[in-house]
Amino acid sequence: MSNLQNFNDIYASLAESAYNGLRPNPFPELIKEKESRPIDFSKDSIIKDKKGEVISLTKGGTNLPNDGKVYLQPDPTLKITDKTISTTIPKANGGYETQQHKTGEIAKGLLTDSKAGYNSYFVTDKPSVKDSKETYFVTRGSDAISLNTLNDWVINNASFTLFDSYIPQAKLAEKAMEAV
Known part of the structure; x- marks a missing residue:
């Protein structure tokens, strides 16, 4: 999916915002927030590199x-x-010790399961869910294949494309839609 020229299609803009990388209004960067986050698609979005160039x-x-x-509504069940x-590793005076090293984060909640490659976002037209008249449920599809997304490609995409079977992410999305 390439970046869109403008935000005139709210559905395409929401879908694009579900992805990481050089995209305007990226939802994945906001999933840890505890309050609803306003996003204004009527305003221009400018992304600059490290040198400040557009x-x-x-x-x-x-x-x-x-x-x-x-x-963008928070997921109250999200745990990072x-x-x-x-x-x-061996100790200097003999024996061994085990050390733990952080290699990243695992996010799991009703709308997110990073191990399963599942990411969804609940978006409303008002800051409060109960005051909203319009709601959107946005699910991110697979990112480009890499070692980080291998579980998503093998477990979800291969199941669907090779065997025409129900994918595990669909069950997670169905459960999340019923709850929100």
Whole structure:
């Protein structure tokens, strides 16, 4: 999926925001927040590199529902834990010791399961869910294949494409939609 030129299609903008990388309004960067987060698709989005040079400009949308303002709702069940590996090393005076090393994070909740490669986002037209009239359920598909996304490609994509079977992520999405 390439970056869009503008935010005139709210559904395409929401879908694009579900991905990481050089994309405007990336939801994955906001999943740890405890409060609803306003996002305004009527405003231009400028992404700059480390030198401050503009590398991406997406024009704000016009004629959008709720004037382009939506609110990314937090997942109250989200738990972030450290992803660690253990190494056993010899001690200087004999024997061995095991050391833990953090290699990343594991996110798990109703809308996220990083081990399963599942990421969904609940977006509303008002800061409070109960005051909202419009709600959006956005699910991120697979990112480009890499060692970090291998579980997603093998377990989910291969199951669907090779065997035409129900993918594990679909069960997670169904459960999340019923709860929100």
